[in-house]
Amino acid sequence: xxxxxxxxxxxxxxxxxxxxxxxxxxxxxxxxxxxxxxxxxxxxxxxxxxxxxxxxxxxxxxxxxxxxxxxxxxxxxxxxxxxxxxxxxxxxxxxxxxxxxxxxxxxxxxxxxxxxxxxxxxxxxxxxxxxxxxxxxxxxxxxxxxxxxxxxxxxxxxxxxxxxxxxxxxxxxxxxxxxxxxxxxxxxxxxxxxxxxxxxxxxxxxxxxxxxxxxxxxxxxxxxxxxxxxxxxxxxxxxxxxxxxxxxxxxxxxxxxxxxxxxxxxxxxxxxxxxxxxxxxxxxxxxxxxxxxxxxxxxxxxxxxxxxxxxxxxxxxxxxxxxxxxxxxxxxxxxxxxxxxxxxxxxxxxxxxxxxxxxxxxxxxxxxxxxxxxxxxxxxxxxxxxxxxxxxxxxxxxxxxxxxxxxxxxxxxxxxxxxxxxxxxxxxxxxxxxxxxxxxxxxxxxxxxxxxxxxxxxxxxxxxxxxxxxxxxxxxxxxxxxxxxxxxxxxxxxxxxxxxxxxxxxxxxxxxxxxxxxxxxxxxxxxxxxxxxxxxxxxxxxxxxxxxxxxxxxxxxxxxxxxxxxxxxxxx
Amino acid sequence: xxxxxxxxxxxxxxxxxxxxxxxxxxxxxxxxxxxxxxxxxxxxxxxxxxxxxxxxxxxxxxxxxxxxxxxxxxxxxxxxxxxxxxxxxxxxxxxxxxxxxxxxxxxxxxxxxxxxxxxxxxxxxxxxxxxxx
Numbered sequence: 001x002x003x004x005x006x007x008x009x010x011x012x013x014x015x016x017x018x019x020x021x022x023x024x025x026x027x028x029x030x031x032x033x034x035x036x037x038x039x040x041x042x043x044x045x046x047x048x049x050x051x052x053x054x055x056x057x058x059x060x061x062x063x064x065x066x067x068x069x070x071x072x073x074x075x076x077x078x079x080x081x082x083x084x085x086x087x088x089x090x091x092x093x094x095x096x097x098x099x100x101x102x103x104x105x106x107x108x109x110x111x112x113x114x115x116x117x118x119x120x121x122x123x124x125x126x127x128x129x130x131x132x133x134x135x136x137x138x139x140x141x142x143x144x145x146x147x148x149x150x151x152x153x154x155x156x157x158x159x160x161x162x163x164x165x166x167x168x169x170x171x172x173x174x175x176x177x178x179x180x181x182x183x184x185x186x187x188x189x190x191x192x193x194x195x196x197x198x199x200x201x202x203x204x205x206x207x208x209x210x211x212x213x214x215x216x217x218x219x220x221x222x223x224x225x226x227x228x229x230x231x232x233x234x235x236x237x238x239x240x241x242x243x244x245x246x247x248x249x250x251x252x253x254x255x256x257x258x259x260x261x262x263x264x265x266x267x268x269x270x271x272x273x274x275x276x277x278x279x280x281x282x283x284x285x286x287x288x289x290x291x292x293x294x295x296x297x298x299x300x301x302x303x304x305x306x307x308x309x310x311x312x313x314x315x316x317x318x319x320x321x322x323x324x325x326x327x328x329x330x331x332x333x334x335x336x337x338x339x340x341x342x343x344x345x346x347x348x349x350x351x352x353x354x355x356x357x358x359x360x361x362x363x364x365x366x367x368x369x370x371x372x373x374x375x376x377x378x379x380x381x382x383x384x385x386x387x388x389x390x391x392x393x394x395x396x397x398x399x400x401x402x403x404x405x406x407x408x409x410x411x412x413x414x415x416x417x418x419x420x421x422x423x424x425x426x427x428x429x430x431x432x433x434x435x436x437x438x439x440x441x442x443x444x445x446x447x448x449x450x451x452x453x454x455x456x457x458x459x460x461x462x463x464x465x466x467x468x469x470x471x472x473x474x475x476x477x478x479x480x481x482x483x484x485x486x487x488x489x490x491x492x493x494x495x496x497x498x499x500x501x502x503x504x505x506x507x508x509x510x511x512x513x514x515x516x517x518x519x520x521x522x523x524x525x526x527x528x529x530x531x532x533x534x535x536x537x538x539x540x541x542x543x544x545x546x547x548x549x550x551x552x553x554x555x556x557x558x559x560x561x562x563x564x565x566x567x568x569x570x571x572x
Numbered sequence: 573x574x575x576x577x578x579x580x581x582x583x584x585x586x587x588x589x590x591x592x593x594x595x596x597x598x599x600x601x602x603x604x605x606x607x608x609x610x611x612x613x614x615x616x617x618x619x620x621x622x623x624x625x626x627x628x629x630x631x632x633x634x635x636x637x638x639x640x641x642x643x644x645x646x647x648x649x650x651x652x653x654x655x656x657x658x659x660x661x662x663x664x665x666x667x668x669x670x671x672x673x674x675x676x677x678x679x680x681x682x683x684x685x686x687x688x689x690x691x692x693x694x695x696x697x698x699x700x701x702x703x704x705x
């Protein structure tokens with residue numbers, strides 16, 4: 001199918017009735033220009049200083065197969081001409097527990113060992129916008145990540161670290177604007193310019209209503225916070241990625257691969273439409289959007305999913321949303337192996353699962369990768385298990401030779417078929433959302449959250465899988481087959497010191513005692529006023545609020561006074 | 573002995589943890605096995621669960637805990653039921669390290685179901701917990 005619409009349509013994201021349901025399929029090309037263009041781009045790219053030949057001495061040509069080639073629209077074969085010949089994926093491992101001081105020590109360790117990327121996991125109360133002294137927080141403070149109640153905790157977390165020279169990834173969604181405000185306020189205190197700040201904040205609220213369930217406010221005000229952050233970072237923090245659109249959690253909640261792909265990309269379209277509606281220019285924000293996918297066990301399906309994701313995004317960004325900058329059309333993504341695929345039975349078998357999943361991420365062309373630790377079905381990883389996980393992806397990267405050739409599976413009939421199939425299934429979901437959203441994917445996503453579409457599709461898929469395993473129709477090694485060895489004694493598991501909670505409560509008490517309560521009340525009142533006016537960007541008042549040492553919970557409450565609190569409609 | 577022909581069980585997640593996949597699957601497993609399930613879902617307090625158990629005349633309570641908060645939250649649930657004069661078993665499912673199994677049993681948890689428990693395991697554990705005085 002060929003697309004026929006003109007550039008006049010490009011800036012009307014809500015006029016989708018005029019769109020083809022399945023944007024044009026790009027025919028495989030053997031155009032010599034395309035090959036010449038690829039060669040020019042490849043020659044211009046930096047190369048890793050390593051041998052690109054097998055151990056038997058066979059030279060590995062960087063490119064095999066037909067175009068469109070890597071680095072060429074629609075980027076099915078990758079967003080860079082030279083792929084991993086230029087640069088391997090970033091080996092980014094996610095960590096964090098205990099108090100801010102504990103995590104600060106781990107950060108300094110990473111920096112001393114040559115790392116430049118810091119990745120922060122927050123504890124459950126912080127993720128849910130509740131303070132450590134809230135009744136809801138009992139038993140959860142510092143357990144699954146670091147506790148951040150006030151700017152003081154952010155000061156401890158990044159003590160003696162130059163925010164202008166590191167890249168920080170923060171995995172938080174509901175209260176993301178408040179935590180980002182703390183990071184900005186800390187930079188200001190330390191004399192670091194906004195423009196020097198580099199990093200990513202997950203900030204993907206749609207998948208919270210759909211899968212991970214760490215929501216606070218209802219969807220529309222939550223999206224207003226996100227577009228405020230996108231607008232603020234577009235002008236003030238050009239090196240900051242204000243959102244990481246995440247399918248990982250959708251898959252972990254039990255979706256199929258096709259639905260992970262479809263829901264995630266649809267959420268991406270919805271954020272694009274929200275930003276356009278807020279008056280932002282697509283090429284001003286789209287280059288800084290990034291994605292986060294799961295690498296699960298169905299090997300070729302995963303590879304097809306990653307390749308399809310790039311093609312769908314490129315086509316829709318160009319054709320439907322009028323993006324002109326190729327960077328706006330290129331889908332960049334982080335991958336994490338499937339935590340949910342790890343078994344508590346014979347946990348060391350998980351090392352093999354992770355290796356194969358990591359390989360699918362590499363063959364799918366991921367920009368960065370987190371490999372899960374084998375003991376994660378049981379607890380947070382021990383240091384030894386985390387090291388094996390990192391070594392696993394290093395083995396894939398350095399020993400298998402798959403990084404010598406760009407998109408080495410491109411052109412293989414099964415891989416191309418699976419890529420097309422993943423795309424076709426995703427397009428069916430987009431058509432459904434477009435339909436229930438009256439020509440707007442954004443409205444379609446809101447409607448799908450309201451009517452339980454996402455939640456029930458995910459629940460259905462996870463129950464179907466469970467029944468298949470129960471019935472023995474699907475073999476999971478160590479679970480419903482090959483169970484000899486399941487009784488071996490348990491490994492050493494990481495235990496979090498229960499004293500963390502007391503330390504954090506003491507810290508919070510001290511901060512509250514030392515601050516000017518009148519100033520806190522004033523700024524909380526300003527938050528309510530600004531929140532009630534959708535034309536005001538909330539970032540400046542949030543930065544003022546955290547500087548007064550208002551707690552995350554107090555700021556969330558002030559926003560809830562205006563925005564309300566989301567309660568899930570139960571669908572089983 | 574229950575006043576109802578089928579066993580009635582209240583299923584809930586206590587606290588802030590949002591991992592509801594397991595509890596949703598267990599809900600459907602038990603319904604398919606003939607149980608009457610009252611699914612409360614996410615962000616429940618012990619008091620909310622007690623209120624539901626009273627109102628629904630429940631025979632058992634099932635908690636799903638994935639956040640290493642089981643040693644705090646499960647005993648709290650048992651105390652709240654006891655305070656309300658409800659003598660019904662509490663069954664815990666989720667990620668429970670072996671070393672925590674005995675402390676939970678000592679606190680009065682009737683059964684503990686880990687990852688990989690089949691639908692038959694789950695149904696049998698609930699039946700046994702309800703049948704045991």
